[in-house]
Amino acid sequence: MDLQLTHQHEADRAEFRDFVDREIVPHADRFDLEERIPRDTIDHVAARGYFGVSIPREYGGRGSDMITYGLLHEEIGRGCSSLRSIITVQGMVAHAIGRWGVPAQHDAWLPPMAAGRRLVAFALSEPEAGSDPQAIACAATRRRGEYVLNGRKKWITGGQIADAFLVIARAEGKPGAWLVDRDAPGLTISPIRGLLGVRASMLSELTFSDCRVPGERLVGRLGFGLSHVAFSSLDHGRYCVAWGAVGIGQAALRASLDYAGTRRQHGVYLKDHQLIRRMLSDGLTNLAAARLLCYQAACRRDAGDPRAVIDTFMAKYFASTMARRAADDCVQIHGASGCSGDYPAQRYLRDAKIMEIIEGTTQLQQLTIAQGPYEDVYEKVH
Amino acid sequence: MDTIRTAIRNFVARAIRTDLLSDTDDIFARGHVTSLFAMQLVMFVEHEFGITVENDDLDIANFSTIAGLANLVTRKRTVGLPESVLEGRP
Missing domain, CATH: 1.10.540.10 (Acyl-CoA dehydrogenase/oxidase, N-terminal domain)
Incomplete structure (x- = not known):
């Protein structure tokens, strides 16, 4: 190795x-x-x-x-x-x-x-279908070589600037995925503002009212829109979020080290206080561990190994919780300054919290990782 | 073909934790597989048999049974072989 x-x-x-x-x-x-x-x-x-x-x-x-x-x-x-x-x-x-x-x-x-x-943005989540994508209600009706979409999508990242959307809906009860242009008649795009974190990701809610989509915009086949199209996209996104969380962890640790190395309290630098040093040591160790999980997922993804799916779950689970802890400690180390807009520490914490929710909540990762074939679970123990 | 079926059967049996699955039983009908299993199954046949599952292959009959999957793998491997191999030429 x-x-x-x-x-x-x-x-x-x-x-x-x-x-x-x-x-x-x-x-x-x-x-x-x-x-x-x-x-x-x-x-x-x-x-x-x-x-x-x-x-x-x-x-x-x-x-x-x-x-x-x-x-x-x-x-x-x-x-x-x-x-x-x-x-x-x-x-x-x-x-x-x-x-x-x-x-x-x-x-x-x-x-x-x-x-x-x-x-192009990815439109799966709905007001009543988040962690349970099987519950999507957005409907596509086939009519003379085209599909007519009706329903709503929510929390669509980049929706405010996207030129098109990959929309997951059901036609004849079967899930499908359609590429829908931003200016398609019947599509209304409403910005979502005031989020806790990733505030600049320009989220939107989409409303489809008899929105007509040409038949050739179907990606994959009817019946495969969730199991293959959406879930492989989410797997891809989960991998990206894992690495993005490592990035937040890296930023938070850099900020913590910088501040702890220049701020003096009780006559010594913060980094020389034992409790602060423990925070930094834990943060650096967990950052390294999260990055290694991401590397493992990367290698198996490149090899096309099916174990990459659960490796990616583990990487995202660990990296997102690591990032939130590192950012939390970063705010703590900065004290009052960390809560202010003068330092990015508070942004790291707000963004890190979102990493524990998007592309599968922490609880969904916890449910899934040990749910696979027993042999694969045992392999993780070795 | 038997080798292909055996490999697929072993992979599926690990996921649904039973050996009581015939080659023509619907893998997904029992409801014991996770929502990720369809994707893992595609990755398995691609990784194990060196094929690429594409849009044209998205037919429920290709994925719902061990026999369907084995037929898909056999068909795609045959298509990928050069003429000399198909005709038995050295």
């Missing part, structure tokens, strides 16, 4: 870090305050090709492996979880189209998505 990154991985990570330090970190608190990411920042991300890191080269993407893709999410997540969320949903939909779409859909959608010219 070789735990070293390749020279190419190191070079990619350095590139991602440089971009985040120059173009994201100085502005992330403003994005959070204004609850939006400016278009020019989105355009800079697009110009770098970061919307297409996981999309194959033949469609204009970078065609990178899962470790590189993870490093991108860690570094973007370190700077701004909201921007990381926008990149993640683009990747989730590109994955769905690439994996289950027909060649005409690959040709039509993947090149503009890789270039960031077309942003």
Whole structure:
């Protein structure tokens, strides 16, 4: 086993870090305050090709492996979880189209998505269907070669700026997935504001009222919209969130170390107080452990190993709880300053809490990890 | 074909924790598999047999039974083989 990154991985990570330090970190608190990411920042991300890191080269993407893709999410997540969320949903939909779409859909959608010219959001959750996606009620009715959508979707990341949506609904009782343009007649998009965290991820609620969608916009086949299209997209998203949470943990630990190394109380630096040092030691250890779980998931995903599904659950579960603890300690170490807008510590904590909810709550991860085949569970023990 | 069926049967039996599943029983009808199992099953046949499941393969008959899966794998492997192998030429 070789735990070293390749020279190419190191070079990619350095590139991602440089971009985040120059173009994201100085502005992330403003994005959070204004609850939006400016278009020019989105355009800079697009110009770098970061919307297409996981999309194959033949469609204009970078065609990178899962470790590189993870490093991108860690570094973007370190700077701004909201921007990381926008990149993640683009990747989730590109994955769905690439994996289950027909060649005409690959040709039509993947090149503009890789270039960031077309942003596409993932629309599964509904007001009454969150952790239980089988409960979706959004309906698609087949009518003369097209589908007519009726229903609502909620908590749609990037919905305020998306050019299109991958909408999961039921037709004839069977789940399906449709690509719906933003300007489709019958689709109303309402912004959701005032969230606890990832406030700049521009969430929306969608309302479909006799919204007509051409038949060729169906991705996959009827009956496979949840089990294959949506669940493989969520698996992809879960992987990205795990790395993004490592990014929050990294940011929180850096901020904690900086502050504890410069702030003096009772005549010594905070870092020399034993209880503070314990927080830093626990944080650094858990950060390293979370990153290793992400690397394991990355390697098995690249190998196409089915065990990658549960590895990804474990990585997301551990990384998201690690990030919340690290951010909580970061606020504690900063004291009153950590609760103010003068430092990003409070943003890290608010964003980290969201990581424990999106792409499967912590409780859903806890229910699922030990639910797999007994042999696989035992393997985790060895 | 028997080897393929055996490998698929072993994978499925681990998930639903029973050996009492015939090749034509509906894997999902018993309700003992998790919602993730359909995705894991696709990854398993791709990883184990070196095939790629695509849009054209999304037919319930291909995934609901061990026999259906074995037929899918056999069909896709045959399509992927070069003519020389199909015709038995060296």
